[in-house]
Amino acid sequence: MIGEIIDWFTSSANWQGADGVPTRVLQHLGYVLLALVLASVIAVPIGLYVGHTGRGGVLLVGSGNVIRALPTLGLVTFLFLLFTDSDVAAIIGLVVLAIPPILAGTYAGLQAVDRAVVDAAEGMGMRGGQRLWQIEVPIALPLVLGGVRNAVLQLVATAAVAAYVGLGGLGRYLLDGLAILDYGEVAAGAILTALLAIVLDVVLAAVQRALVPRGVRLAEAGAKKEVSA
Amino acid sequence: MSFFDELGQYLGSASNREQIVDTLAEHCYLALLPLVLGIVLAIAIGWLGRAWPRARGVTLVLANLVYTIPSLALFVMIPSLIGTKMLDSINVVVALTLYTAALLVRPVLDALDAVPPAVIASATAMGYRPARRFLTVELPLAVPVLAAGVRVASVSNISLVSVGALIGVGGLGVLFTDGFQREYFSPIVVGIVLTLLLALVVDLLLVLSRRLLTPWDRTTAPVRTEVAV
Amino acid sequence: MLERRAFAADLDYGRAGPSRGEWAMGIEFRGVTKKYPDGTVAVDDLNLTIEDGTITVFVGPSGCGKTTSLRMINRMVEPTSGTILLDGADVRDSDPALLRRGIGYVIQHAGLFPHRTVLSNVATVPLLSGWEKRKARERAAELLETVGLPAELGKRYPAQLSGGQQQRVGVARALAADSPVLLMDEPFSAVDPVVREGLQDELLRLQSQLGKTIVFVTHDIDEAVRLGDKVAVLRVGGRLAQYGTPADVLRHPVDDFVAGFVGKDRGYRGLSFLSAGDVLVEDVPTVRVGSAPGESTDWRLAVNDEGEPRGWLPPSSTVDGDLSESDLLAGGSLYQQGTPIRGALDAALSSPASLGVVVDADGKAIGVVTARQVLDVIENHPQGVTR
Numbered sequence: 001m002i003g004e005i006i007d008w009f010t011s012s013a014n015w016q017g018a019d020g021v022p023t024r025v026l027q028h029l030g031y032v033l034l035a036l037v038l039a040s041v042i043a044v045p046i047g048l049y050v051g052h053t054g055r056g057g058v059l060l061v062g063s064g065n066v067i068r069a070l071p072t073l074g075l076v077t078f079l080f081l082l083f084t085d086s087d088v089a090a091i092i093g094l095v096v097l098a099i100p101p102i103l104a105g106t107y108a109g110l111q112a113v114d115r116a117v118v119d120a121a122e123g124m125g126m127r128g129g130q131r132l133w134q135i136e137v138p139i140a141l142p143l144v145l146g147g148v149r150n151a152v153l154q155l156v157a158t159a160a161v162a163a164y165v166g167l168g169g170l171g172r173y174l175l176d177g178l179a180i181l182d183y184g185e186v187a188a189g190a191i192l193t194a195l196l197a198i199v200l201d202v203v204l205a206a207v208q209r210a211l212v213p214r215g216v217r218l219a220e221a222g223a224k225k226e227v228s229a
Numbered sequence: 230m231s232f233f234d235e236l237g238q239y240l241g242s243a244s245n246r247e248q249i250v251d252t253l254a255e256h257c258y259l260a261l262l263p264l265v266l267g268i269v270l271a272i273a274i275g276w277l278g279r280a281w282p283r284a285r286g287v288t289l290v291l292a293n294l295v296y297t298i299p300s301l302a303l304f305v306m307i308p309s310l311i312g313t314k315m316l317d318s319i320n321v322v323v324a325l326t327l328y329t330a331a332l333l334v335r336p337v338l339d340a341l342d343a344v345p346p347a348v349i350a351s352a353t354a355m356g357y358r359p360a361r362r363f364l365t366v367e368l369p370l371a372v373p374v375l376a377a378g379v380r381v382a383s384v385s386n387i388s389l390v391s392v393g394a395l396i397g398v399g400g401l402g403v404l405f406t407d408g409f410q411r412e413y414f415s416p417i418v419v420g421i422v423l424t425l426l427l428a429l430v431v432d433l434l435l436v437l438s439r440r441l442l443t444p445w446d447r448t449t450a451p452v453r454t455e456v457a458v
Numbered sequence: 459m460l461e462r463r464a465f466a467a468d469l470d471y472g473r474a475g476p477s478r479g480e481w482a483m484g485i486e487f488r489g490v491t492k493k494y495p496d497g498t499v500a501v502d503d504l505n506l507t508i509e510d511g512t513i514t515v516f517v518g519p520s521g522c523g524k525t526t527s528l529r530m531i532n533r534m535v536e537p538t539s540g541t542i543l544l545d546g547a548d549v550r551d552s553d554p555a556l557l558r559r560g561i562g563y564v565i566q567h568a569g570l571f572p573h574r575t576v577l578s579n580v581a582t583v584p585l586l587s588g589w590e591k592r593k594a595r596e597r598a599a600e601l602l603e604t605v606g607l608p609a610e611l612g613k614r615y616p617a618q619l620s621g622g623q624q625q626r627v628g629v630a631r632a633l634a635a636d637s638p639v640l641l642m643d644e645p646f647s648a649v650d651p652v653v654r655e656g657l658q659d660e661l662l663r664l665q666s667q668l669g670k671t672i673v674f675v676t677h678d679i680d681e682a683v684r685l686g687d688k689v690a691v692l693r694v695g696g697r698l699a700q701y702g703t704p705a706d707v708l709r710h711p712v713d714d715f716v717a718g719f720v721g722k723d724r725g726y727r728g729l730s731f732l733s734a735g736d737v738l739v740e741d742v743p744t745v746r747v748g749s750a751p752g753e754s755t756d757w758r759l760a761v762n763d764e765g766e767p768r769g770w771l772p773p774s775s776t777v778d779g780d781l782s783e784s785d786l787l788a789g790g791s792l793y794q795q796g797t798p799i800r801g802a803l804d805a806a807l808s809s810p811a812s813l814g815v816v817v818d819a820d821g822k823a824i825g826v827v828t829a830r831q832v833l834d835v836i837e838n839h840p841q842g843v844t845r
């Protein structure tokens with residue numbers, strides 16, 4: 001088994017051309033980023049609106065939970081029969097599944113901002129937009145980015161499944177390998193997909209750490225100390 | 230032919246109905262057995278983490294790692310890791326058990342940390358041995374926090390089982406591959422609806438059992454809309 | 459008042475804003491009612507005039523509409539009917555954000571912005587009002603000093619401060635508006651009693667310098683009595699029960715609700731507001747520590763070379779040689795002339811000789827009072843509510 005995997009990775013044919021590792025990794029990454037951007041463009045404004053105004057929170061949480069319960073494979077096959085185009089179907093499916101985590105993160109982030117802080121900002125004469133961008137968003141940032149991280153994990157996994165309806169990317173190795181019972185290829189696909197997810201998660205964790213304001217981090221550490229004390 | 234005619238035709242066939250019932254039963258087994266096993270595993274890890282604080286950091290990193298691995302990749306990796314056959318349903322059970330445990334390790338540790346030290350101290354003073362104290366005092370008090378995590382894990386498991394259809398073991402997921410191959414909406418729609426219903430029913434049962442398990446905690450609203458990020 | 463205005467001029471940074479003009483501003487509630495959409499009547503036909511340059515305290519049990527009343531002043535809550543005038547002008551005629559930038563606002567837990575340093579927290583309103591950054595930060599640094607915080611704290615984040623320090627920063631941030639009006643909603647109720655007392659003293663000290671119009675909300679009658687020039691007692695349902703000086707409210711509660719709310723010690727607490735100017739100070743025989751006391755059948759007060767009381771020498775006590783402090787009985791509390799009569803009564807009751815020692819501002823003993831004399835003054839002072 002190990003031998004088959006090593007053989008697969010050391011065979012130069014697997015590193016070249018339309019079916020080579022670099023192409024497949026970039027494809028996979030491309031789907032993930034495209035869907036992430038589209039999902040963020042939809043989910044972040046809605047999350048900000050609902051979190052800032054407090055209107056529609058129940059609806060948001062409820063519909064988020066329903067989408068979360070949707071089976072990936074069912075959604076992707078359904079969309080394929082609907083659009084009969086694997087790229088369109090897969091991207092729409094990816095976007096749909098990436099929206100709930102981003103929405104939940106943004107909404108929860110704004111919800112978690114201390115009422116007293118929002119109240120003080122309003123009482124000092126900040127207008128709605130100033131309050132949102134100067135106070136609420138910076139404080140909510142850790143949870144917003146937590147939502148984005150979850151969405152990315154979801155996207156890497158779903159893009160692999162979407163290979164079933166003909167999408168490119170690393171899922172091809174998994175499904176094509178299974179079809180011809182080439183376990184070296186299947187294992188290589190699994191390893192590459194897992195590695196991609198881990199690397200993206202580590203990168204985003206670093207971004208998250210870098211973007212969270214120092215004062216917010218200190219406040220979090222303080223709160224944790226209080227709980228464990 | 231309208232979709233509803235097609236649906237009527239599909240559900241009119243006895244063999245289709247039989248397939249639906251069979252796949253639904255398999256789906257329950259594939260989603261819920263790992264849920265139970267995962268809870269037990271997470272609690273065992275939580276107990277270890279308390280008894281042996283140095284293991285905590287490692288455990289959390291491992292849990293995060295497992296959680297990061299895309300589902301399809303984990304499904305196909307299990308056979309080579311534990312030596313099972315590719316089409317064995319054990320693979321799905323093991324993979325989902327790992328996911329469940331990975332998801333629950335942090336809540337379990339947090340929940341156990343949140344048990345007031347005074348309660349533990351007084352239990353010890355009354356002569357409880359550590360294992361019995363853990364099972365009869367610490368664990369029950371951790372149920373409310375744990376319950377929230379279990380609800381997320383159950384929805385996640387129920388939706389992930391269908392991915393198993395790509396490696397031949399997928400409960401309702403078989404309806405999706407079936408519908409895809411025959412370019413037939415009905416099985417896909419039936420599969421999606423049943424998955425959502427199953428998730429809903431199991432969630433309600435979990436809420437109910439949480440209430441039965443924690444009669445002292447009635448002050449909190451029975452069905453909180455939790456924002457899972 | 460004149461002194462205040464002179465001092466205020468020092469603090470006047472010539473900022474253009476809605477709050478220029480008169481230094482202090484009165485606030486007037488005219489028939490103000492607030493009914494929330496769910497039907498709760500939080501404030502019911504409130505009529506009240508708050509004088510400029512004073513501390514007015516809204517006090518009452520939880521849920522009686524204190525916060526609602528306060529927040530209607532800066533339009534964070536809009537009244538259902540009635541009018542609120544700020545310096546004679548209807549607040550509804552101002553843009554809410556601009557109005558608020560001209561009114562200081564302090565709340566429980568301070569509500570500091572966790573992602574901003576202490577200094578930029580304090581500089582918030584000046585920056586919102588368009589000051590340039592450097593000037594705003596200089597102003598913020600000065601204000602930290604004003605509220606008694608070391609300048610180094612400016613670089614810290616709120617999470618790195620104690621509760622009391624956070625509350626001081628909250629006050630500094632509200633003062634940065636450089637506005638004549640300060641609204642404070644239970645600002646000190648989340649800190650422990652000792653720190654709270656310090657913050658109250660600090661507020662009184664600041665107010666003696668700044669002379670702002672402060673509206674202060676609390677549910678604690680002791681805090682109300684301590685801080686307020688005037689106290690407005692509200693009852694649940696949002697009705698004003700009584701409005702007057704603290705002494706008035708303590709001594710002449712208008713009804714059972716107010717009497718119950720101010721508590722059963724109110725008679726004794728009321729003494730805090732009664733001047734003891736009429737108490738006759740009597741002479742008392744004294745002996746000097748370090749000299750031979752001689753003999754006497756009276757209680758004698760021992761004093762040191764500066765004339766400060768050191769203790770009591772009981773009647774007919776014998777002392778070998780010169781008097782030393784170890785020969786003395788410890789004295790009771792001292793009463794400083796000119797302070798409220800509560801202190802005189804306490805001095806008399808706590809003295810081993812039953813004679814309360816009266817000292818002048820320098821701490822020199824000038825005589826004694828008896829409890830009987832103090833009580834006579836109290837009894838002959840049915841209106842004794844001067845402050």
Ligand SMILES: Nc1ncnc2c1ncn2[C@@H]1O[C@H](COP(=O)(O)OP(=O)(O)O)[C@@H](O)[C@H]1O
Nearest residue numbers: 494496498500519520521522523524525526527
């Ligand atoms: N936004 C609101 N909506 C409905 N009712 C409210 C709202 N805010 C306050 N109330 C109600 O109005 C009453 C007065 O509240 P509040 O002014 O906060 O009282 P206090 O500050 O004296 O405790 C209470 O009964 C409270 O429940």
Ligand SMILES: [Mg+2]
Nearest residue numbers: 524525526643
């Ligand atoms: Mg209040």
